[in-house]
Amino acid sequence: MRRGPLLPGQRVQLIDRRGKPSTITLREGGEWHTHKGVLRHEALIGQHEGIVVANEAGERYQVLRPLLNDFVLSMPRGATVVYPKDSAQIVQIADIFPGARVVEAGVGSGALSLSLLRAVGEHGTLHSFERREDFAEIAKANVEAFFGEPHPGWEVFVGDLQDRLPEVQAPGSADRVVLDMLAPWECLDAVSHALAPGGVWVSYVATVTQLSRLTEAIRSSELFTEPASHETMLRTWHLDGLAVRPDHRMVAHTGFLLATRRLADEQTPLQLRRREKQSEVTEEDLQSWLPADDGAWTEETLKARPVTGRKARRAAAHARQIADEARTAHPDAQEVTDDR
Numbered sequence: 569m570r571r572g573p574l575l576p577g578q579r580v581q582l583i584d585r586r587g588k589p590s591t592i593t594l595r596e597g598g599e600w601h602t603h604k605g606v607l608r609h610e611a612l613i614g615q616h617e618g619i620v621v622a623n624e625a626g627e628r629y630q631v632l633r634p635l636l637n638d639f640v641l642s643m644p645r646g647a648t649v650v651y652p653k654d655s656a657q658i659v660q661i662a663d664i665f666p667g668a669r670v671v672e673a674g675v676g677s678g679a680l681s682l683s684l685l686r687a688v689g690e691h692g693t694l695h696s697f698e699r700r701e702d703f704a705e706i707a708k709a710n711v712e713a714f715f716g717e718p719h720p721g722w723e724v725f726v727g728d729l730q731d732r733l734p735e736v737q738a739p740g741s742a743d744r745v746v747l748d749m750l751a752p753w754e755c756l757d758a759v760s761h762a763l764a765p766g767g768v769w770v771s772y773v774a775t776v777t778q779l780s781r782l783t784e785a786i787r788s789s790e791l792f793t794e795p796a797s798h799e800t801m802l803r804t805w806h807l808d809g810l811a812v813r814p815d816h817r818m819v820a821h822t823g824f825l826l827a828t829r830r831l832a833d834e835q836t837p838l839q840l841r842r843r844e845k846q847s848e849v850t851e852e853d854l855q856s857w858l859p860a861d862d863g864a865w866t867e868e869t870l871k872a873r874p875v876t877g878r879k880a881r882r883a884a885a886h887a888r889q890i891a892d893e894a895r896t897a898h899p900d901a902q903e904v905t906d907d908r
C-alpha cells in the first residue's frame with residue numbers, strides 16, 4: 569500500500585498548480601472529472617508516485633500517495649477528528665511504544681486510532697471504545713482503508729467506556745489510556761481500575777472548563793500523579809524569496825492535553841511544593857466556575873456541533889467503499905516488487 573507502482577484500489581493525492589490537493593481512489597477504467605478536464609486513471613496505474621501527469625486538457629498534477637496526515641484530513645468523518653499536530657503530541661506525551669497495550673475512547677472517526685495503531689505496531693494492542701455504533705462503523709472503515717486490511721491489534725467495543733472497560737480489560741492490564749470525549753472525569757474509576765501502576769493517562773479536551781473539572785477530579789481521587797497540561801499552536805510559514813514570514817491565518821485552537829500517571833495502590837500522591845502561593849480550590853470555587861449539575865455537560869452547552877445519524881450513515885457508507893477498494897488492492901500490492 570505504501571511502496572511500489574500505483575495500483576487499482578489505492579488512494580492518490582493529485583496536487584494542482586495552486587497547491588490544492590484532491591484525493592481519489594484508482595480504478596481500472598476510472599476517470600477523474602473536474603471543471604479543468606478529465607484525467608484517466610490509466611495514466612497513473614502502474615506508475616510510481618512522484619510523477620507529474622497532465623489531464624486531457626493539459627492541466628498538470630503532482631501525484632503522491634497520501635501520508636497519514638493527508639489521509640486523516642481527507643477521510644470521511646462523523647465526529648470531529650483529532651488533528652495531526654495533536655495526535656503527534658499525544659503519541660509522545662502518552663509514551664505510546666511498539667507492543668504497548670493501549671485503551672482509547674471515544675473512537676469518533678478513528679483519526680487518533682490510526683496514530684495510536686501505527687505507534688503500537690503489529691505486536692501491540694489498541695482497545696477502542698465508542699458509545700455511537702454509527703461512529704464506530706466509520707472508524708473501522710477508515711482504519712481498514714488506511715492499512716488495506718484490519719489491523720491485527722485493534723478491537724472496537726461499542727458502549728460507554730465506564731461500563732465496557734471493566735468487562736473487557738483485566739485490572740491493571742493497560743499500559744496507556746487516551747481519552748477524547750466530553751466528560752472524561754466520568755471514566756476516572758474505570759481508568760484507574762484498568763491502568764497499570766506507572767501507566768500514563770492522557771486526555772484531550774476542547775475547553776478550559778473541561779480541563780479544570782478533570783484536573784480537580786484527578787487530584788481529589790489521590791490515585792494519580794499531579795496532572796500536567798499544555799496546548800500546541802502550529803503556525804505555518806509563507807516561503808517566497810525574501811517574503812519569508814508567518815502565514816496570515818492559523819488554526820488558533822484545537823484542544824488541551826492533560827497527562828497524569830497511575831500511582832501504585834495504597835499510595836498517596838506527593839504534594840508538589842510550588843513556588844507560587846498555592847490556591848486551594850474550595851467547593852464554592854468549583855460551584856462558581858463549573859456547572860454544579862453534571863447533566864449540564866452536553867454537546868450543546870459546550871457548543872460542540874452534534875452529528876446527525878443521517879450524516880454519520882453517509883460518512884460510514886463512503887468510508888466502507890474506500891475500505892473495500894483498498895482491501896481489493898492489498899493482496900496485489902504485496903506481490904508487486906519495487907524495481908526502482
Ligand SMILES: C[S@@+](CC[C@H](N)C(=O)[O-])C[C@H]1O[C@@H](n2cnc3c(N)ncnc32)[C@H](O)[C@@H]1O
Pocket residue numbers: 647648649650673674675676677678679680681697698699700703727728729730748749750751755
Ligand atoms: C471528538 S470525538 C472523538 C474523535 C476521535 N478521537 C478521532 O480522532 O476521530 C468524541 C467521541 O467520544 C464518544 N464518547 C463520548 N463519551 C464517551 C464514553 N463515555 N464512552 C465511549 N465513547 C464516548 C462520542 O460518541 C464521540 O464519538
